[in-house]
Amino acid sequence: MSYQFGRRDFLKGLGGMAGLSLMGAGAWRTALASQMGSSEAWQQASGTTLQFISENTPPTSAIAANLEPFKKLTGINVNITEMQLGALVQKVALDFGSGRSAYDIIYADPYQVVAPYHQGLVDLNRFIGDDSLPSIPKGVDDFIPTQLAAAGRFGNREELYTLPYDCPTMIWIYRKDLFDKYHDQMQQDLGFAPTPSADTTWEQYYQIAKWFNGDTASEVKYGTGHQAQQYDSLMCDFSNVLFAYGGDYFANGQQVGLIGTDDPGPCQLENDASMAAAEFYRKLLKIAHPGSTSWDWTGVANAFQNGEFAMMPEWHEFAGSLESSDLKGKVGYAPLPKGPARSANLWGGTGIGINANASEDVQKAAWLFLVWATSPQTQLAGLKSDVGGGTPTRQSVYDMPEVKKASHPPTDMPNMLTADTMLTAWQDDHIGLRPKIPQWNEVDTVIFTQLSKMLAGQQDAAQTMKLAKQRIDRIVGA
Template structure:
């Protein structure tokens, strides 16, 4: 960057002072923001040797200076990291961003009300593919209009740098050309376990159970059950329970169960791969009354009977805390909880693997989300929001997320995983990027044969509630698995007018 670059003073100002209000980021995270700004300027045609080009770049990033944006997000790690240090974006653009984080259910309600009012209180939307994008895609801008607008900053490295399955899963709905969101986070459920306990008890478990208990691609859900039961009966001095689950009567229960459903060969709808990626408004009849789904429900009920009793009151945060506090030896959990557990008293003692396989396959539910722009916002606010969307999903901001002490997210871009410092961080323990320690496992989970994509349909909010309500009856009131599956099918078919 040349001395004549008008942004240099802003970049320096953003990184020379004290860290922002949460005092949360390492200096490395701040430097990543500096790199981000430089990369973004270059992507827009900036040149370190051309004052004219630099001026043109300045115009692109400063043209909406003085604007205030409202970003509504689920309470996720990437949003926490950005909220902890959004000053560099403000310095770069002159735009202030108010970030409001909340539970997903509350977010869905607020977004629905905002879209319905037409007032655009929120300009940048955390567009969960299933609970926001599918039912409310008409309220979001097709981002292609900004991608093709030369007066606006370009997406660094282009949209092809996003992991393809995530770009489709988080960004598109029904129309394969329209793009409503850029991939922002990518939580995926994997097997998180106390490696030190498996090392300590592994030989005895293998002797007693007749198989190697070390989590691997060969591990099955039935073996997972036996391992958990063994810990319950033989390792109380070190850990109260073998397993725990996010089985609260909430969206988390649907997620936890879906891993088992797909592993056993069950599915919500026919042609589930298409229904779960590009999405549809006509999914057809629900398939949960089929034998594979009932078998999965029967196993899941059995598994939860030996799980930590707190499981039926836990969502993903409850499981994360139970792992970090040593209440359970292992759990299916979102991979981005690696930063949380590695930062706890058992840091350095964790292992990560894809989830066990069932009779059909290993299935690891993808929970990633993109960020989009409210179509009801004014033209100026939409374009200002585009600047934030580009910046927040840029490779260098994602590196900052990895370094964040508040447990930032993991990358949605291929190029970030290829960076030497990220590759090195995968091999360090403790790591300066703790979430990246789960990368090997999650990359296995993202393979087409292993990833689990829930249905992307407009009625999913209603279907999700039917699923976790009936599953809760099965777990808490001992409702029969076959009755549970048939009740869910009936409710979903009614919701979809089948």
């Protein structure tokens, strides 16, 4: 069970970054040759056929639509199988357990694949240090550091099981046109500047939401909407507040989220910070659009696009579809508000790795694909794809002049309007990371089940956190 399928499938259905033109195969191949060089190293596995299993995501859609540059560069054929993440996890687990390699390249979700099955993936350091193979353009240090650790490592900072492939992250998305129109009135009524900033708190977010619930702004019915359905989306929405208040699911939460562990220890949801976060979240959802408890990420995005409310915590990749709707040019993007501890923006990215059951020759061929698929030029081409394409996971792509230009309107890369926000959201003190533990699916279910009961008025915040802790402690053996 994962938030990723519904959200990304929605984006894919809307055309992802609609209206963009895909770089032609010839131009892409020329750019790649210039960036990576053209040598016998790239042709050493010519004639090989690789099997790549992936969740149906925008980056994979873009790559699948134009594999010709990779085939020209390497002589390798790649068959791509795309599916819902839950089905992918089952197939990968069976493949690892069989000792065979039906899938050579794995889209490896950190929580559902890397944490429980990392021993089935190759440590990529084996190829990074092999002079006979092409190296990673600009090195591993070009990947956003928090993403490299969260997507690729487990248990320690030495082994690397995947390269960062995509990076959806929750941010504050709001109706900039309405915030501008009513700025002076809101500031007078509220006593603070309403425009989202690094100083805006969750309590101020609550006050802004209440203001929009009034009669002054006729354009929207409510101030805020949330993905608070009894589902993984509810855990995601709540986690932003939990981390901002200084709460967490386990001790050393950032370490557990970045590196992962088999033994996270006792759940921390009964501490004072976690309790305060739950009580605030309950209060916030009481004034939110009443449809919030029936929405996941797709539902809340649709309602926002239809003018139901003025702001929401939402995955940044929805910018592509919002900027292709009637709201084009009317939407603003910012890091989520801060709590007593910090601003926290939940990250939901994934990496791609190599099946350790594959033969040595196939593993080397798969390495060529990993290097190519995560290269700056391929990520840039994905940004321009008309069938999808994810947000870059490399600093060098954000530093490209054409990408910098696209981060401000008018733009032909609408997801890049979030670029400044994202580069802040991925910093160590802003990124929000759920626990990377083998038992995460069961823990996740406990969290959203208990929160849903709280929002329905069946139990208060203290009871909710107590019951969640008791159940989670049993799951992880604390």
